[in-house]
Amino acid sequence: MFRQIAFLALALLPSTFAQISDDFESGWDQTKWPIFAPDCNQGGSISLDSTTAHSGKNSLKVAGAGGYCGHIFFGTTKVPSGGDVYIRSYVKAQTALNSDHVSFIIMPDPSLGTNEYLRIGGQSNILMYNRESDDATLPDLSPQGIATSTALPTNTWNCFESHVSSDGTIETWLNNNTIAGLTVGPGVTNPNADQWERANYKPDVTGVYFGWESYGGDVNTFWYDDVSISSSRVGC
Numbered sequence: 729m730f731r732q733i734a735f736l737a738l739a740l741l742p743s744t745f746a747q748i749s750d751d752f753e754s755g756w757d758q759t760k761w762p763i764f765a766p767d768c769n770q771g772g773s774i775s776l777d778s779t780t781a782h783s784g785k786n787s788l789k790v791a792g793a794g795g796y797c798g799h800i801f802f803g804t805t806k807v808p809s810g811g812d813v814y815i816r817s818y819v820k821a822q823t824a825l826n827s828d829h830v831s832f833i834i835m836p837d838p839s840l841g842t843n844e845y846l847r848i849g850g851q852s853n854i855l856m857y858n859r860e861s862d863d864a865t866l867p868d869l870s871p872q873g874i875a876t877s878t879a880l881p882t883n884t885w886n887c888f889e890s891h892v893s894s895d896g897t898i899e900t901w902l903n904n905n906t907i908a909g910l911t912v913g914p915g916v917t918n919p920n921a922d923q924w925e926r927a928n929y930k931p932d933v934t935g936v937y938f939g940w941e942s943y944g945g946d947v948n949t950f951w952y953d954d955v956s957i958s959s960s961r962v963g964c
Contacts, residue, residue, distance in 0.1 A: 747958035748806045752776065752786040756802075761788075764801040764937045766843065772800030772940060782818035782885040782953040792940025794947045801834060802952075803937030808959035812897075813933055815890045816956040816963070821882050822949040825850030829858065831941040832950055835892070835933035846931060848890060849941070855880055857898065857910060859929065866898065866924040867909035873920035876909025878902060885953070887964035892931045904964050 750761065756776045763774060771793030781787045792798060807813050815833065831849035840846070840861035847858040854877035857866040867873035880886060880902070891899040897913030899906070912921045938952050956962045 747808075747956065748804055749954075749956040749958075749962075751784055751954050752781075752788055753784040755786070756788060758802075761802045761804060764803050764935075764939075765799060766845075768797040769800055770795070770797040772798050774800060774802055774939070777951060780820065780951055782820075784953075787820075787951045787953040788938075790939045790950045790952070792942065792948050792950065794942055794945040796941065796943055798947070799831075799939065799941035801937035801939030801941075803935055803939075804957065805935040807933060807936055807957055809934075810894060812891065812893045812959050813931075813936070814956075814958050814961050815888075815892075815936055816954075816958075816961075817888055817938060818885045818953045818955075819880070819888045820885050820951040820953075821880055823947075824882050825853055825855070825880055826946065827852055828946050829943050830946050830948070831858065832939065833890070834937050834939075834941065835931075836935050837931055837933050839930060839932040846892065846933060847941075850880065853879055855900070855902070855907065855910065857900075857924070859924070859927075862927065864923045864927065866912060867918070867920040868923050870920065873909055876918075876920050877907055878905075889961070889964070891961065892933055894930055894932060896928075896930050898931070901964075 773791045775789050777789035829851045831847040833848040834845045837846045845860045852869050852874050887903050889901040900910035
């Protein structure tokens with residue numbers, strides 16, 4: 729009887745508790761993690777890689793081509809709705825982020841408009857967010873703003889975490905360290921978020937996709953492992 733009650737209680741949990749995760753040890757389930765290449769795809773590829781992994785033996789390898797149409801992602805629309813979305817992924821990059829704008833995580837957000845994305849990537853050699861609708865960056869790409877973010881180390885596994893909330897909160901961690909420049913929201917003072925805060929932005933992401941997109945000629949290879957998307961922080 730107790731087991732029946734427990735099962736019914738779990739069945740009645742709201743969708744905001746939904747979580748999806750994968751270590752890819754059983755392979756790449758393309759129904760769970762379909763390929764996503766908005767608008768066009770010319771050259772990028774995704775494959776299961778057994779030569780490098782954060783845990784076990786497998787990871788997903790994204791070989792990103794240059795130019796906007798060289799983009800390719802894998803991801804899901806099974807994300808918590810109406811509140812908090814926490815993303816945790818172990819990420820390995822072959823080449824350092826440089827001065828050009830690139831993205832390695834994109835999230836469709838209808839609050840920004842049709843086919844507009846909240847993007848996580850790099851510019852000015854650091855990790856940053858970009859809002860596609862108005863091209864605002866977090867942090868500001870001033871010398872002071874750049875100093876509040878960090879580079880993404882290459883050829884090693886890094887634990888990257890992001891928290892996006894419908895109240896406007898964005899929090900970011902790399903290897904358990906908070907990135908101050910990539911933090912905004914109610915009660916947070918970020919003197920290097922002026923551009924971001926000009927709009928009263930309340931994220932409403934409907935999917936999370938991991939991969940590569942450049943807006944020039946940049947090419948790179950990223951590996952992803954131990955991916956988790958949930959309504960609360962999983963941690964490293």
